[in-house]
Amino acid sequence: MKRILAILVEDRPGVLTRVSGLFSRRGYNIQNIAVGRTVEPGISRMTVTVEADFVTLEQIVKQLNKLVNVIKVSDLMEEPSVGRELMLVKVKAEPNKRSDIQQVVSAFRAKVIDVSPESMVMEVTGDEGKLNAFILMMQEFGIREIVSTGKVSLLRGSKVTRDIRT
Amino acid sequence: MRMTGAQMVLAGLEAENVDVVFGLPGGAVLTLYDAIYQKGLRHILTRHEQGAAHAADGYARASGKTGVVIATSGPGATNLITGIATAYMDSIPIVAITGQVARPAIGTDAFQEADITGITMPITKHNYLVKDINELPRIIKEAFHIAGSGRKGPVLIDLPKDVQAEEGQFEYPQQVEIAGYKPTFTGHTGQIVRAAAAIKKAQRPLIYSGGGVISSSAHEELLELSRRASIPVTTTLTGLGSVPYDYELFLGMPGMHGTYAANHAINEADLLITIGARFDDRVTGKLDSFAPGATVIHIDIDPAEIGKNVTADIPIVGDVKYVLKELLKRFKPADTRAWCERVLAWKSSYPVSFKQEPGCLKPQPVIEEFYRLAGDDVIVTTDVGQHQMWAAHFCNLKSPRTFISSGGLGTMGFGFPAALGAQAAFPERTVVCIAGDGSFQMNSQELATAVYYKLPVKVAIINNQYLGMVRQWQKFFYEGRYSQTSLAGSPDFVRLAEAYGATGYRAVRPEEVTAVVQKALNTPGPVVIDFQVDPEENVLPMVAPNTSIIEMIGGEGF
Known part of the structure; x- marks a missing residue:
């Protein structure tokens, strides 16, 4: 099953290596990772999407918690959450072809952010399903290159990740 | 107070009551060693950094304190790796301080540069690269705190050369505040109550305990629980010594080379009380058939150990000593008489044994005799292989921290330098290293260290002229094709010892053993004894890997 973990870490050199190294050496599979700032200075947040059964997930969370620079690990699938990539x-x-492309862009509520004589660059946000559908539509025009952030997620409602009991 | 980074290290070591360090200088730690020269600190210079790391580990295992090792950058630091990994696998507290090239040179492939924090990330509990002199006092404090608390383990501090020379303000923190490091010390009361209830209900309970009992000094509580509740005990290799060998309900070691009684008790137990142990594959054999009928209580300070290999029915995260004390207040014993009788019948019917052949020097009685004559206060270290298993079976251990052996990593070459560390911690006690001829040659250069520092370790080389354990596996599982396991070409160990200024003895016949051992124990200074034993002796009983631990080869003796 797919799980999304929010990992609050101290913003120190090497923290990303510690986290990603732990995943690789213990044979856990990261599908997707996004790292960025939080509202608290000195603390970063990693959003990691992993494919793991329940037992493995529990191990991942426990092993992550053993890293000294990791402050809190939360499973965002435990609660209703919103996520975007x-x-x-x-x-x-x-x-x-441009008007055809433009139609797809509007249907997906994407944005054109660069146009050149032979190419266009679009920006699109959404969940995995939407992005996959967008890729499918764009394939008929000929995709030159794709880049994406990892998925980032927040809990729905007023609750914040720090409130989740682990 | 203003001081240089190098002086801060020494001030920090002093604040942590470090009385001895092991190490070997080099370019990137010259400034630190200059401070050692000026201030004075008991420093034991080994001949190889690996020896220093194992010595710090042996010091820590024998004394219960945190061991300290220093090495230079690059090759000095990488030579520590096996020692750090050994300590990591057995949860031994050591602080390794490495030199690093100066900050501006980091990342330029400078002379003797290695990314040692990157390299040691998977084998340290935590590590630091010090880039700011102002952080150094806090980092030293944290390093010792992290190494010696919770599930203990190695911590590395990488200290660039220019930081060692830079001046800063030294104020040693009294408190440690690390947001992401708060080990759970007290076990959950509700779970302890459940454990007590399970003990009351159990008809065939068994304690399976490990190195965690020694690490948290819980051996008395362990024995009290076993006595008062009449529950037999088996201890893992790293737990050996936590229960006296002659305690009636002690079954010896479980697992691949476990005793018949321990393995069968695990197989038939209805309650397995796991204390500071981690269901290592060398203990469990095939996981599906391990303790098939048992409710599992798992007490461990590391939450990640619980549920890792075996699902715990009653998990208790906490310090073993604390939890056992709480459990002792709450449990009520069940009637286990029938079970104990059964287990004790296995114990007396199928002890670990060996076949004596006239005129042939067998390894087991050598170890037995050495241990017997060495006296009650002896500390034994071992290397890794057949002799290690024989030592585990035939040393009649009486107390914790007297059996020092690389369990998790299985590091050949560990025993001798570890013995030097133990001897440095306890200069007055007898320290014996049971070594193999293969293992000893992996760190025999430390004979120079032993002689120079007058560390009178007695090394018993169980010399079978093979990488014996590998040969045994080749015999059992590879139809006797002895690929690259003969150690023909090894030196004359007596003359090797003498070349270093130590004493060497040799025994080749059974009747020589007692006299040679006595002579060795009475000889001042380090002694190496070359016991030329039966080359094809096997460690039995044995369980083939990934099979049930009751499928024992030689379990019922001869």
Whole structure:
């Protein structure tokens, strides 16, 4: 099953290596990772999507908690949460295809952020399903390059990650 | 107070009551060693950094204090790795201080540069690269705190050369505040109550305990629980010594080379009280058939050990000593008489034994005799292999911290330097290293250290002219194809000892053993005894890997 972990870490050099190294050496599979700031100075938040059964997930959480720079690990699938991923897509865009592309862009509520004589770059955010669908639509125009952030997630409602009991 | 980084290290070591360090200098720690020269600190110079790391480990295992090792950058630091990994696997507190190239040179592939914090991330509890002199006092404090608390383990501090020379303000913190490090010390009361209830209900309970009991000094509580509740005990290799060998309900070691009684008791137990042990594969054999009928209580300070290999029915995260004290207040004994009778019948019917052949020097009686003559206060260290298992079976251990052996990592070459560390901790006690001829040659250069520092370790080399345990596996599982396990070409160990200024003796016949051992024990200074034993003796009983631990080869003796 797919789980999304929010990991609060001290913002120190090497923390990402400690976390990703732990996943690889214990044979856990990271599908997706995003790292960024939090509202508290000195603390970063990693959002990690992993594919793991319940027993493995428990081990992952416990092993992460053993890292001295890890402050808190929360499983965001335990509670209702919202998640988004941001993706930039560069497609071939001959002038005669642009309006077709533009239609797909509007249908997905994506944005065109760069246009050149032969290509366009789009920005699209959403969950995995939406991004996959967008890729599928763009394939017919010819995708040159894709880049995406990892997924980031927050709990729904007023509750914050720090409130989750672990 | 203003001082240099190097002086801060020494001030920190003093504040942590470090009375001896092990190490070997080099370019990137010159400033630190200059401070040692000026201030004075008991420093034991080994001949190889690996020896220093194992010595710090042996010091820690014998004394219960945190061992300290110093090495230079690059190769000095990488030579510590086996020692750090050994300590990590057995949860031994050591602080390793390595030199690093100066900050501006980091990342440029400078001379003797190695990313030792990167390299040791998977084998340290935590590590630090000091980039700011102002952080050094806090880092030293944290390093000792992390190494010696919770589930203990090695911590490395990488100290660039220019930071050692830089001046800063030294104020040693009184308190440690680390947001992400708060080990659970007290066990959950509700779970302890459940454990007590399970003990009351159990008809065939068994205690399976490990190194955690020694680490938290809980051997008295362990024995009290076993006595008062009449529950037999088996202890893992790293737990050996926590229960006296002659305690009636002690069954010896479980697992691959476990005793018949221990393995069968695990197999038939209805309650397995796991205390500071981690269900290592060398203990469990095939996991599916391990303790198949048992409710499992698992007491451990590391939450990640619980549920890792075996699902615990009653998990208790906490310090073993604390939890056992609480458990002792609450439990009511069940009637285990029938069970104990059964287990004790196994124990007396199928002790670990060996076949004596006339005129042939067998390894087991050598170890037995050495241990007997060495006296009650002896500390034994071992290397890794057949002799290690024989030592585990035939040393009649009486107290904790007297059997020092690399369990988790299984590090050949560990025993001799570890013995030097133990001897440095206890100069007045007899320290014996039971070694193999293969293992001893992995760190025999430390004979120079032993002689120079007058560390009178007695090394018993169980010399079978093979990498014996590997040969045994080749015999059992590879149809006797002895690929690269003959150690023909080894030196004359007597003359090797003499070359270093130590004493060497040799025994080749059974009737020589007692006299040679006595002579060795009465000889001042380090002694190496070359016991030329039966080359093809096997460690029995044995359980083939990944099979049930009751499928024992030689379990019922001869």
